Amino acid sequence: ETGVTQTPRHLVMGMTNKKSLKCEQHLGHNAMYWYKQSAKKPLELMFVYNFKEQTENNSVPSRFSPECPNSSHLFLHLHTLQPEDSALYLCASSRTGSPMVKLFFGSGTQLSVL
């Protein structure tokens, strides 16, 4: 158990659906991240929030909309996705500004877009 919880673990959605992924951490970290994992591709950094402010948006299409209401919770709102968006979506958190910086990952949400 890493202290980072993602729900749901699996999600199947049609291209016209709207759904949300949820991530929660109780580690006291100030930064939270969304990564996309596709087979044989680099782990893709999507969004970063640091003290609830978005500090990174890695040219992610607008059909992905992040929300960070506080330092413990992170959401990824999905709408009108494409089949190529099917992937494992990983949430992570960290305490920045320290030499001990490292990411703690959740187990991910396996998303299938039909």
Place this chain on the structure above:
Amino acid sequence: AQSVAQPEDQVNVAEGNPLTVKCTYSVSGNPYLFWYVQYPNRGLQFLLKYITGDNLVKGSYGFEAEFNKSQTSFHLKKPSALVSDSALYFCAVSLPNRDDKIIFGKGTRLHILP
């Protein structure tokens, strides 16, 4: 821009033999370098990191990595492989002034043969 290259999709090693998983990086400035491991149906777990100092870094489960600035490499090593080391290994890089932007490679699948 930061980038990480892991040139091997898969590495096969016999149990008991030494293993090496390769990583090279491209970044402007002095990097923070990391290795993470992913077991099936799990998120990534931190193995080790290089921040500064001794070029040989020791981490979890008997793994170590050597930072080579002239070759911009950070190869992961272990003197004697175990079957339980079989997993997906990711190399990552960040900069000290942006430790909330951690960029990963595509991963190398390590297969230890009994």
